[in-house]
Amino acid sequence: MTNIPALEKISSNKVFEGHLEKYKFKSNALGGLDTQFNIFIPRASNGSKVPVLIYLAGLTCTEDNGAQKGGFFTPAASQGIAILFPDTSPRGAGIEGENDDWDFGTGAGFYLDATNPKYSKHYNMATYITEELPKVVEAAGLPIDFSRQSIFGHSMGGHGALTLYLASKTKQYRSASAFAPISNPSKCPWGEKAFKGYLSGGVEEALAKYDATELIAKATDPLHILIDYGTSDDFYKKGQLLPENFLKTARDAGYDEVQVRVRRHEGYDHSYYFISTFASDHIHFHANFLKA
Amino acid sequence: MTNIPALEKISSNKVFEGHLEKYKFKSNALGGLDTQFNIFIPRASNGSKVPVLIYLAGLTCTEDNGAQKGGFFTPAASQGIAILFPDTSPRGAGIEGENDDWDFGTGAGFYLDATNPKYSKHYNMATYITEELPKVVEAAGLPIDFSRQSIFGHSMGGHGALTLYLASKTKQYRSASAFAPISNPSKCPWGEKAFKGYLSGGVEEALAKYDATELIAKATDPLHILIDYGTSDDFYKKGQLLPENFLKTARDAGYDEVQVRVRRHEGYDHSYYFISTFASDHIHFHANFLKA
Numbered sequence: 001m002t003n004i005p006a007l008e009k010i011s012s013n014k015v016f017e018g019h020l021e022k023y024k025f026k027s028n029a030l031g032g033l034d035t036q037f038n039i040f041i042p043r044a045s046n047g048s049k050v051p052v053l054i055y056l057a058g059l060t061c062t063e064d065n066g067a068q069k070g071g072f073f074t075p076a077a078s079q080g081i082a083i084l085f086p087d088t089s090p091r092g093a094g095i096e097g098e099n100d101d102w103d104f105g106t107g108a109g110f111y112l113d114a115t116n117p118k119y120s121k122h123y124n125m126a127t128y129i130t131e132e133l134p135k136v137v138e139a140a141g142l143p144i145d146f147s148r149q150s151i152f153g154h155s156m157g158g159h160g161a162l163t164l165y166l167a168s169k170t171k172q173y174r175s176a177s178a179f180a181p182i183s184n185p186s187k188c189p190w191g192e193k194a195f196k197g198y199l200s201g202g203v204e205e206a207l208a209k210y211d212a213t214e215l216i217a218k219a220t221d222p223l224h225i226l227i228d229y230g231t232s233d234d235f236y237k238k239g240q241l242l243p244e245n246f247l248k249t250a251r252d253a254g255y256d257e258v259q260v261r262v263r264r265h266e267g268y269d270h271s272y273y274f275i276s277t278f279a280s281d282h283i284h285f286h287a288n289f290l291k292a
Numbered sequence: 293m294t295n296i297p298a299l300e301k302i303s304s305n306k307v308f309e310g311h312l313e314k315y316k317f318k319s320n321a322l323g324g325l326d327t328q329f330n331i332f333i334p335r336a337s338n339g340s341k342v343p344v345l346i347y348l349a350g351l352t353c354t355e356d357n358g359a360q361k362g363g364f365f366t367p368a369a370s371q372g373i374a375i376l377f378p379d380t381s382p383r384g385a386g387i388e389g390e391n392d393d394w395d396f397g398t399g400a401g402f403y404l405d406a407t408n409p410k411y412s413k414h415y416n417m418a419t420y421i422t423e424e425l426p427k428v429v430e431a432a433g434l435p436i437d438f439s440r441q442s443i444f445g446h447s448m449g450g451h452g453a454l455t456l457y458l459a460s461k462t463k464q465y466r467s468a469s470a471f472a473p474i475s476n477p478s479k480c481p482w483g484e485k486a487f488k489g490y491l492s493g494g495v496e497e498a499l500a501k502y503d504a505t506e507l508i509a510k511a512t513d514p515l516h517i518l519i520d521y522g523t524s525d526d527f528y529k530k531g532q533l534l535p536e537n538f539l540k541t542a543r544d545a546g547y548d549e550v551q552v553r554v555r556r557h558e559g560y561d562h563s564y565y566f567i568s569t570f571a572s573d574h575i576h577f578h579a580n581f582l583k584a
Binding site: 013014015016017020068069071073074230232267268269271272273274276277280 | 305306307308309312360361363365366522524559560561563564565566568569572
């Protein structure tokens, strides 16, 4: 009846009394390519379903970076929250030029659905994250309650978390948070390059769905957003992140700091050392809503 | 007057309100080769000197693995303890065959001083860790109090931590701990291969200095040792670690579980996921002695 791909388990590591499991499957959203993900399942699940936090990683990363370096499992284990780590793009599509740049193509899917015919068969990370992956995980019988989802991410993954949260018509996610997110991609080189490449309508097409600052300008629903960034982040200094644009637009749209909190941290950079420092804050932020 | 090599700073990342700094220098102990290390300096130092924990990594690792994946900084920051992460071997010695195996040569220095002339110019990790590195760090003016040192490590680095602790005639380290250590290397394939290669006297030569089980059999001083290992650790199952030998010998030598604690954990493996799970326990164990 259904055509939900089956999971193949690759590995399982016990961690903080729970398990980090790695799976792969043939993704329809990604044009039939194999894709891998990690999922942390806390011991607290004990068979009964637990809420889940989706972690979207940044440029060049895979499903492993957040799992290995994020420092998420201490608080996730104590809160009884699962964490799902997808990859950052399809891999092996075989599209010409796909592996030429570190900020476009492989490892740089930007969590959107491509409309440029060159990419539209495979580069559909938005559909993959919001629709296919939850279905596949659920069908496999993993103890995850997808009615209690939140989403967070780093850099390009912060962009993904904010935009998938803000653009969701079904209020799929209860809360969103981001470490050093690309907050206004239509106005930064990374975002412009990605939108011109993946979307047949270019940057203009991205405004309505894939730019967090554009999205929050028109938002009206109650929001739960936390953003952290550091002043020694080279990409922040080069204007790739633009969190001030997001913050100002959020305030102009009437969101106060209870609903949209943006924290600026002196001396922190773009690395996982920065992420791990504030990891616990983010998990506990989401726990407020996931366990409400 | 002195001939202490100068440090060159490679990078600095703010983490948990302290800093992780990476340096390199030309090491005399390693035959004049460049070597790198990381050091976490907690904010608590604030200019005044802090105690230090040396972390010795395992086979194939560098100074980065523990820093990136160990999960040590949350507890180290709260306890005000520095962590020093050396590399696992000299690099680039140019010795024939040095890069052929993952468990010997580059990335596999075994924390000993080689006596085989083929290796004895460069492979002197014991002298490097116990003598040169503290001197170099101190001479550079970093705020570390080397009169308060303890040592820990993983796998081959657990072997290093236990043997350097037990063999020290000066009681250089206040305590030692290890994750999945090679505990009786003269009786396992990894250790036999290393000793036959690095030592002109082979395994026999290693017994007096480089085998933790042999060393504890003759120990008489009060000891502070903590060891954790997992039952799903493939290297444990293959007989590379032999923690039971160490434990039995320690008990036979009169050490009770207050002085030598060996914990067996159901289902954990050899990975950094295992290490990160018990990282906090180890930091707090050492804090008892470093801050006494």
